[in-house]
Amino acid sequence: MSNLEKYNNVFCETLQVEESQLKNLEYQGVELWDSVGHMTLMAALEDAFDIMLDTDDIVDFSSYEKGKEILKKYDVEF
């Protein structure tokens, strides 16, 4: 499975969205991406990519696309 597939799967499973919704998805853009959903999403990404996100990156992780930029800092290439 590619990193993009893994990334998408985490989003779809955690936030219960379709892949077609991901491109423009932002924090609080769907009901499940609230403060609890955000932390659940961060924990799921950490598990999926075996990384530990810094506090600043968790706060900056405001959208699906922004998340891809952030994960590149952790050597996750898309």
Added chain:
Amino acid sequence: MMAEQSFSLDSVQILEYQPNRHPYLMFDKVIDVLPGKYCIGVKNLTNNEWFIPVHFPGDPCMPGFLQAEAMTQVCALTLLTMEGNKGKVVLLTGCDKLKLFKKVRPGDVMVIKTELLSYRHGIAKGKGKAYVDDKLVSECEMTFTLADSDERRMLTPKI
């Protein structure tokens, strides 16, 4: 700095630390809890439980998902006994790897051993194992968070 001490909680004291109440309180006391680490609780199952008449007539036993709830409630005390968390509401966000090995019946004493595996960004991951007569009857892993979490609030994107 002194190492944190473990302690026990009786049936009254557990009400101070967590908000679940009868008939949804799924354990009776805590025999040992070390904040942030582990918690061991006890549930004495009786014929007076609300679910026994319906689960099942002629074959009374504790529903498996209520065993998972019992493990979660006990594990939550690893957080709720940490400084500043007493009495807060805990939200379950995930329950994985639930396995049910043996029926738990009225008269059984269920010993629930739980461990906090991690607590990062306000999200806790724990695991629990329940025993009757020293035999494993169920186990699961759970993810939960405090409903009112300053840490989680500070870590959410600002929009």
